[in-house]
Amino acid sequence: MRHCIYPGTFDPITYGHLDVLARAAKLFEKVTVAVAESSGKAPLFTVAERIAMIQPSAAQYPHVTVTTFKGLLVEFCIAQKADAIIRGLRALSDFEFEFNMALMNRHLEPQVETLFVMPNEQFSYTSSTLVKQVAVYGGDVTHFVPPIVAEALKRAYPQPAR
Ligand code: COA
Numbered sequence: 001m002r003h004c005i006y007p008g009t010f011d012p013i014t015y016g017h018l019d020v021l022a023r024a025a026k027l028f029e030k031v032t033v034a035v036a037e038s039s040g041k042a043p044l045f046t047v048a049e050r051i052a053m054i055q056p057s058a059a060q061y062p063h064v065t066v067t068t069f070k071g072l073l074v075e076f077c078i079a080q081k082a083d084a085i086i087r088g089l090r091a092l093s094d095f096e097f098e099f100n101m102a103l104m105n106r107h108l109e110p111q112v113e114t115l116f117v118m119p120n121e122q123f124s125y126t127s128s129t130l131v132k133q134v135a136v137y138g139g140d141v142t143h144f145v146p147p148i149v150a151e152a153l154k155r156a157y158p159q160p161a162r
Pocket of ligand 1: 018071101130
């Protein structure tokens with residue numbers, strides 16, 4: 001059974017991430033969305049909150065599960081008996097970071113492949129940071145994130161910043 005891990009901070013998940021997940025779900029018989037417990041980013045949402053925001057979207061795929069991991073991603077992949085890591089490349093600007101991360105992961109565990117998919121170009125400028133920046137000033141984020149995330153952002157930023 002071909003199994004891939006889709007790792008990320010997902011703080012919070014966006015429609016861009018979900019586009020990558022849809023592609024992974026088409027290609028693999030098993031997909032694990034792996035929410036990084038500590039990725040050095042000081043996330044706004046706890047791991048449990050991030051998982052809870054992914055689960056309703058992931059539920060449409062019976063072969064997708066959502067979980068968390070800590071430590072090295074490749075060690076998690078080996079423990080899960082996964083064949084590959086899948087990541088999205090939104091634009092050329094993603095390439096250098098993703099390329100270096102894939103090469104480092106290959107150095108650490110040569111048997112774990114990294115595959116890249118291109119999300120729909122309508123998401124090329126979406127990022128979790130930008131979505132949070134729009135939300136903090138009370139802007140409309142419903143074009144970028146599922147309703148459960150938009151609601152959570154409203155609760156996190158009840159008063160628009162000035
Ligand atoms: N659509 C929209 N946005 C996307 C996206 C897509 N398809 N793909 C990535 N992004 C954005 C995210 O919103 C996020 O934006 P932000 O920086 O503003 O928060 C950014 O691109 C990347 O986030 P994400 O996809 O969530 O992944 P990440 O880069 O935060 O995750 C890990 C990195 C967790 C995979 C990596 O740090 C890791 O593996 N850590 C474990 C430790 C380890 O093994 N380290 C060694 C690796 S060399």
